[in-house]
Amino acid sequence: MKVKVQSLDGKGKGSDLELNDDVFGLEPRADILHRVVTWQLEKRRGTARAARERSDVARTGKKYGRQKGGGTARHGDRRAPIFVGGGKAHGPRVRDFNPSLNKKVRALGLKMALSAKAKAGNLVVLDNLDMKEAKTAALKAQIAKLGFGKNALVIDGDALNVGFALASSNLAEINLLPAVGANVYDILNHETLVLTRAAVEQLEGRFNG
Template sequence: MELAVKTLAGKAAGNITLDDAIFGIAEIRKDLLHRTVRWQLAKRQAGTHKTQTRSEVSVTTKKSIRQKGSGGARHGSRNAPIFVGGGVAHGPRVRSHAHDLPKKVRKLALAHALSSKVVADSILVIDAATLTAPKTKELAAHFASLGIENALIISGITVDENFAKAARNIPNVDVLPVAGLNVYDILRRKTLVITKEAAEGIQARFDGTLAQPAIAAEAE
């Protein structure tokens, strides 16, 4: 597959050939995308929800009513779940929401996510994502010339500091290194913008030769 390459100024900068196995999948499997997004969001969930049981609440342990003669049930302390201010029965506990997902599924889902942008004609290749100074106004003008309003930008192995500082003040624009490429961020933005270096990095990532595999694993 061959796509045109543009500069940040919107000028033509040649063409680039992309792997059809990564960017040329015609039939997008939404089930793979759904499973991977669920896996990502579950993994990032804090899981710090917690309620106090009857042994953890701080209430008086004095017997609330006499044992006999009240005409009601026999109760001890007020920490039982049936009382206001008492403990919670079967409430949420601190736990991890993460679950396993095979690497083959994650890898295939990433290829389907990338291909979905090609199918939707929502992918743009630029020669480089660099700026001489961290000026948001200048970068916003470049984005306007390219028609970028809501996008994920994959810069390469590393992110240019000036570009990152300028882009962080623009709403609906995310900038990530190639090692941080993931299904959720691809799908949540309308346009996928990759540099020529990022295209090579994506190919290396699928081939297993990415220079920073530890970062890639952490990003997933």
């Protein structure tokens, strides 16, 4: 499929770029996208550090004092939670938030996310992210002319454009990622996907290399 390559300042004459149909021309499947997004969200969950409970504490199991006649409460051993150094009662436990998903399914999900944006007409390809002056106000005006929508995910090549990164850092509606960081959740979570020529080459090379 062909898309028009635009310039960030809107002054350059746009040229056509042929996108690889194996990456940008697939029919999106909701079940694949759902599996990959669920996997991503599960992978980034943090687990609590486990506390040592009564059976985990290294203390003597010998009965503490006599059962009767001591004038105090009846205790079995020093591992009880009421003693200093005893085990934690109902403490946090380690939970497994490390699901697995086949690499082929993850790759297919990313292709389908890219294809979904292209099919919906929410894909913008820029020649580069160079700016004459790295100012937030100037970038905001340029974005308004290009029509990035409510929010946009901008993906650059190997290295991020420093000027664009500085100018967009104060814009809540713009998020910037290198091509290696492209992922299904962030792509679907933004109204518009913006790719540079370098990003297109990197993404196509990832799947065809």
